[in-house]
Amino acid sequence: MSDPNLGLKLANRYELVELLGQGAMGRVYLAEDTLLGGVMVAVKFLAQTLLNKKMRDRFVQEATTCAQLGQKSIHVVRVTDYGVSEDEVPFYVMEYLQGDNLSKIINPKPLPVPRFLGLCRQICLGLQSAHDGIRVKGYDKPVSIIHRDIKPSNILITQDPTLGELAKILDFGIAKLLQADIDQTSSFMGTLAYASPEQMEGRELDNRSDIYSMGIMMFQMLTSRIPLTAESHTFGGWYKAHHSQPPKAIHEVTSVQKVPKLLEDLIMACLAKDPKDRPQTVGDIIKALEPLDQRFGTGFRIGQRIGATLSRVPVVKKNADSTLTEPQTEDDICRLTSWPKNKPIAEIVFPYPLPTSKRTLATLWVMLPQVEVDKRLLGSRYNNFICTMSPHPMALWLTVLYNAQHGPRWLPCYLDLKTKAGQEMGFLLGQVGQYKILFFAKENPQRCAHVVSANIANPQRKLLQEWVMAARSHPSVGNAADSKDVLKRELTTSLKPKILKQLEALHEN
Structure with missing residues (x-):
């Protein structure tokens, strides 16, 4: 007997495709989110036999609970929407997990x-x-x-x-x-x-x-x-x-x-x-x-990750007898890299996950004139991360190199949290809590001139991981460029003045 709900479209958005399972509280269907271009979601209905006020309230509580917990932890299924069908049956929408x-x-x-x-x-x-x-x-x-x-x-x-x-x-x-104020004693x-x-x-x-x-x-x-x-x-x-x-x-x-x-x-x-x-x-x-x-x-x-690590080999230089130089430390591995051929020889900054035999390093590649590189090795380093989920999930990763004599050098880059690359880098930063800054001089781009490390504060690490997980189920309602503009304005009007004030005060003391 075919399921009459298959093909049903809820809220003019979620089209039911397949019955995934059922239990005491109701049925769960696989559905296509037509508003987001066919993203698959799971839809849970309250059972017809439980359509009374008490169970409706309990069902709403379940949806609310999972929605809040899904925001707090990546280890709880995430609820993204709630509604009532044309037949007055409550439902809520969850991430579809295979x-x-x-x-x-x-x-x-x-x-x-x-x-x-x-x-x-x-x-x-x-x-x-x-x-x-x-x-x-x-x-x-x-x-x-x-x-x-x-x-x-x-x-x-x-x-x-x-x-x-x-x-x-x-x-x-x-x-x-x-x-x-609620009596919890009840039937089992x-x-x-x-x-x-x-x-x-x-x-x-x-x-x-x-x-x-x-x-x-x-x-x-x-x-x-x-x-x-x-x-x-x-x-x-x-x-x-x-x-x-x-x-x-x-x-x-x-x-x-x-x-x-x-x-x-x-x-x-x-x-x-x-x-x-x-x-x-x-x-x-x-x-x-x-x-x-x-x-x-x-x-x-x-x-578990060794296959992925070995499939991504960093660019390294060869020594005189054409054998690969054997790196001793993570910094050695970084120094063996050379500027990518697909990047312009210009004052730019970009992130890159650098695989090694032990782990993948979060790295930030920076090209500056040699004289500027020398300046920035002396002084302090500061980093901050901000994020916007609307109109498109995007994070700003800001690194500041501050020298009391020469002032700040701002190194912003952006992580598109709807892309695999952006998600991988965001989560790697949160997981490891450190990244390497690789300096390249414009005059000699074939060798990494210097490597320094930057640590990420624990609250920021937690936020990065939460942003990555939230972005996966959060709808994009606009262009990535629009979100980048939002973050740029926030950087210019709010972040830079506050950070500069903190750094100047720190160096005065």
Whole structure:
């Protein structure tokens, strides 16, 4: 039987193409955003059987929650629009993510520890953003959100061109806002095998309930099994298991891999029956994972990106016997570069991601007269980043070379956040927190004259990554040139006077 909704056009914009799935709250369709030239999105409808005021309000809350969390974290599915169909059925529009849910990935075989650590940290970051809260009208402080249904099927794993493997939390359909004046005790909602003891009791929940569910999922990610076994798949069977059955130890149920004791202890702590015996925040879990991630995770992520790195070879000079000069440091690699043939010999600046055997460097290439290069090596360096999403997502990357005697040298460049190159550079800057400035003299462009490093402040790093992710789903309603003009005006009228005042004051002191 064909689906009567296929071909339906919502809000004169979203044309339904295919049914992706359905659950207790409603159906999710793949749709084409005809306003944005065929961009694919996902549209979720509230189920016809739930069309009452209470469920409509809950559905609106879900859309609002996901919209705010999607802005805060790249690890929560992003909601971009909300509406009501001609049949008065509420719907909201989400980014369309191609990938597999975590349940499908871990059912055949458990995750190796390095991959587990990378995905687990991402899921924790998304959950942390929910627990930290969103703004709710009438409340002075952010209101915390408890997901209440953390499980593998609610985690989507997709491949991101910049980040590699990316985890996103789905389905805040039964999430609860922790508002002091709302009674949270109610009938059970959730998934029996992953529910905390206090959730089974219908008690008031806090973030530690999600941490218990996270513990069950972490155990399953490493073993393909859950740590508890109910006598029967009923509420009573699972109530007894969560309240009185000790969780199995990881080493008891798997011989596939050796799990570090520190990691097993962390998971067992998350599975404590009493909330006060668990990690008290998701931040505590992230902190506990850090030494393990440093030990196991770094090599795995480098391996994920090695193909892309090796496919982009920097331009290097050859020595007298025509063998490649062996670089010793990152600065050595930079000094071996030569000015690209497709760039004019002129006073210009442009960004370039420079691959090395260990990592990709964010670099800024600058050509100046030799005398100007010599001037700018003495003094201080300053950088700032600003962004506009309208009419077209665009970021200004500003570097300032300041010398008390010669004044500032402004080096602005622009990143089009709708292009792959702009997104890659923006995220690289945010991820690494440093870039190399490569100076080339106009008189001798065949060699890099000098290399200096510039660090990026942590708040700016976070903003850069958020801008990149926001730009992917943000519509472009105008020309890139228009956005560049907006940023140029902001640079001239506002940024330059403020920055110059700061630099002059700094050098006076």
